[in-house]
Amino acid sequence: MATHARSALVVGLGIAGMASAIGLRKAGWRVTVIERAPQRRSGGYFIGLFGTGYSAAKRLGVMGDLHTRTPRNSKTWEVTRGGNRHKSVGFLDQPGEPHGVLRGDIEAALFQHLGDVEVRYGTEPTAIVDVKGGAVVTTRKSSTGEERSEQFDLVVGADGLRSTVRRLAFGPHDQFLKPLHAMICAFQLDEQVPYFPENNGIMLVEPRRSLWVFPFEDRPPTALFSYRTRDIDTQFREPTGTVLRRTYGPEPLGDILEHVFAQFDRTENFLFDSVNQVSMRSWRSGRTVLVGDAAWCITLYSGMGASMGLAGGSLLGDLLALNPNDIDAALSTWEDRLRPYLHQHQRTALFNAQIFTPSGPLTHVLRSGVMRLGDRKKPADTPPNALTRYLARPRNVEFVA
Secondary structure: OOOOOOEEEEEOOOHHHHHHHHHHHHOOOEEEEEEOOOOOOOOOOEEEEOHHHHHHHHHHOOHHHOOOOOOOOOOEEEEOOOOOEEEEOOHHHOOOOOEEEEHHHHHHHHHHOOOOOEEEEOEEEEEEEEEOOEEEEEEEEOOOOOEEEEEEOEEEEOOOOOOHHHHHHOOOHHHOEEEEEEEEEEEEOOOOOOOOOOOOEEEEEEOOEEEEEEOOOOOOOEEEEEEEOOOOHHHHOOOHHHHHHHHOOOOOOHHHHHHHHHHHHHOOOEEEEEEEEEOOOOOEEOOEEEOOHHHHOOOOOOOOHHHHHHHHHHHHHHHHHHOOOOHHHHHHHHHHHHHHHHHHHHHHHHHHHHHHOOOOHHHHHHHHHHHHHHHOOOOOOOOOOHHHHHHHHHHHOOOOO
16 A cells, blocks of 8 residues: 555646546545636536446546436437428437537536645646656746646646647647647527527538537537638638638528527637647656547547546546556556547547538538438347447447456
8 A cells, every 4th residue: 555645736627637636536646736727617518428428427426416418309400501401310319329418517517526636726837847756847827927846646637639738748739639620619509590499409511511509408509610621720810700601601601500600709608729639659758647638639529528538537546546556557557448449539530520521522422321321210129230339339438447
């Protein structure tokens, strides 16, 4: 047994960060979390919580406080700008039977279970130096510029796609970011699109651009714009609304797009960013380890980001509890267990990206065929085909130490 409580610094108060903090605290570690934002963020976009994430949330002890919003008797419609519609399969109809939640629902449940974890807001790391048996981290308070250096037995970087921890401990972002040449914009609608029930989903999918509306049981839907582009830098040089309207023109928008754009013009909170995966040979450097998007970003198209963030944080704590005197062995086992599944999810995300936003006219036609096959009713005892098995199996893996 360890003779004293190990100390860990977790950077990032998102899903992967809080899951890691809870896992480490349950393993008997003394945990400090730093978060760049001045306060905990709330809200967020639509997430599908698959079996992998569901079981991890239960092991972390947070499932009882996690509010799920899967709409009952929901339908999903594929629509055109001109108003034509036909029933289709939606995001929550895919293999794995995901639960519909908001990102903020998961974060709120995790936050309630941090216990005695110290949280420092408005703080970010500026240097990480490996020392014998740990790492010395220098942090800066944004409001005052005050810096402090502390030694920890473990540093967990869970600070997202453009991770400061990854840059400090592993190298520049461009070494690890793999662009998918696409943009996404997600935000909360104030009200459902007219002539569609609250619990119905909508897909308006064209070559190289799409709009998705994701429904909830007890609140208005969220919207997702997704489009392809080779010129990522240009997308950030003008107001987001201007860029989106130009991207979805010059054709008339039609009633559905007009409604969503009108609501976007009124919103103050939205996510607008390029789509990238993170590819790394190792998620460890000395006593620094990356978790979640910082390590393996599989993109929104995968649908598994939240679930794998929960699983990664939970498994990290479990393995460190089993190996209290051999941190390096615990980290090696952790990475070996997760890496094959994350690679498969990254490959699946490339397929899913064509479902969300086909890259051209040909893939748009092929996508339509795949969606029609998915919507066909099959007898309950029909064996799953190879594609169904490929998509479903890794989404419901339980990562138990």
